[in-house]
Amino acid sequence: MAAIKKTVTFTKNAVNVFFHILTRCNLRCRHCYINPAQHGTNTLDLATIRSWLEAFVPDERPVNVIFLGGEPTLHPDLAEAIRHARHLRYASITVDTNGYLFNDFIQKITPGEVDYISFSLDGATAETNDPIRGKGSFEVCTAGIRQAVARGFAVSLIYTVSTANIDELTDMIPLLSDLGVTRFFIQVIGIRGPSVHGETDMTQVSQTNWQTIVPGVAEKVATAGITVTYPKVFLSPGELFECAGNVADNYFIFPNGRVYRCPLCEDYPIHALAFENDTLHPRPSINEADLFRLDIPEGCVMNKLVQPGNLAYSPDGSPLYQIACCLLKEEMRGTNFTAA
Numbered sequence: 001m002a003a004i005k006k007t008v009t010f011t012k013n014a015v016n017v018f019f020h021i022l023t024r025c026n027l028r029c030r031h032c033y034i035n036p037a038q039h040g041t042n043t044l045d046l047a048t049i050r051s052w053l054e055a056f057v058p059d060e061r062p063v064n065v066i067f068l069g070g071e072p073t074l075h076p077d078l079a080e081a082i083r084h085a086r087h088l089r090y091a092s093i094t095v096d097t098n099g100y101l102f103n104d105f106i107q108k109i110t111p112g113e114v115d116y117i118s119f120s121l122d123g124a125t126a127e128t129n130d131p132i133r134g135k136g137s138f139e140v141c142t143a144g145i146r147q148a149v150a151r152g153f154a155v156s157l158i159y160t161v162s163t164a165n166i167d168e169l170t171d172m173i174p175l176l177s178d179l180g181v182t183r184f185f186i187q188v189i190g191i192r193g194p195s196v197h198g199e200t201d202m203t204q205v206s207q208t209n210w211q212t213i214v215p216g217v218a219e220k221v222a223t224a225g226i227t228v229t230y231p232k233v234f235l236s237p238g239e240l241f242e243c244a245g246n247v248a249d250n251y252f253i254f255p256n257g258r259v260y261r262c263p264l265c266e267d268y269p270i271h272a273l274a275f276e277n278d279t280l281h282p283r284p285s286i287n288e289a290d291l292f293r294l295d296i297p298e299g300c301v302m303n304k305l306v307q308p309g310n311l312a313y314s315p316d317g318s319p320l321y322q323i324a325c326c327l328l329k330e331e332m333r334g335t336n337f338t339a340a
């Protein structure tokens with residue numbers, strides 16, 4: 001099997017809803033981006049979840065929802081929320097979990113009701129994963145994956161790359177096949193959330209390290225028949241920079257009612273929209289949308305503001321490369337056709 005790579009371009013023809021239904025979590029991952037001071041500490045009740053899902057009800061465009069937390073399976077009504085999204089004809093439904101699968105979650109839904117259960121693991125071994133995500137989490141997460149696969153669910157896996165675990169990315173290749181995972185999402189650590197600030201041994205990897213390791217691993221995983229998605233991060237000369245805030249329809253909802261269009265803005269009260277009395281309203285300037293319009297030579301404005309460590313400049317002060325929108329992805333798929 002060979003692998004085909006494509007850049008997943010932004011589209012206005014679909015809407016993506018990233019729905020944090022609570023911020024509570026049983027783990028304390030070192031890179032956690034959840035910021036209760038900004039995102040709230042409440043757990044949305046089922047009536048509110050239903051109502052906010054209805055705000056994005058599919059019209060002529062497909063709408064995809066990803067249920068997130070905190071840990072979303074801590075919500076006792078997650079299965080009912082999923083059923084309501086299905087009832088509203090959402091095009092795809094995904095649940096992102098740390099693998100603990102609370103409240104007998106996978107006993108309460110069927111594989112026909114959810115498109116993907118997405119597990120987070122940050123190492124191919126407990127020795128690498130557990131110092132990042134918590135003692136015992138590797139064993140629990142891999143057991144949860146096996147349980148979900150055995151019950152017939154489609155399972156994906158998210159690996160957040162940082163300097164603490166990039167060396168173990170290669171070792172994920174046999175583990176993914178062994179676990180029965182069908183999609184692999186490689187993420188880049190974001191310098192956001194209260195836990196990341198002050199970390200010294202867990203930062204974004206360099207352009208050279210990223211480009212030397214990530215595409216090669218992705219190709220091998222795709223060749224094994226598993227679809228891989230990873231962020232573009234660094235644009236090559238001549239590649240077009242686009243801000244998803246201007247050209248795509250993504251909504252990042254938090255339980256305190258804030259709705260962002262850009263994940264890099266989530267540590268600041270600059271959300272473009274908010275739920276008030278269960279109705280979605282645009283917020284007045286200045287908000288994140290004003291930043292999306294700024295045109296700078298480094299590419300992404302928010303990257304320059306919150307994580308400038310991944311920029312590099314030539315002696316004349318011009319940037320050596322542009323940073324892509326954090327939402328721009330590369331996708332690699334296996335194919336039974338051998339490349340000519």
Ligand code: SF4
Nearest residue numbers: 025027029032070098
């Ligand atoms: S499992 Fe997710 S929400 Fe929980 S601490 Fe880890 S990164 Fe944060």
Ligand code: SF4
Nearest residue numbers: 243245262300325326
């Ligand atoms: S990450 Fe940068 S380019 Fe992407 S939506 Fe946010 S501000 Fe725009």
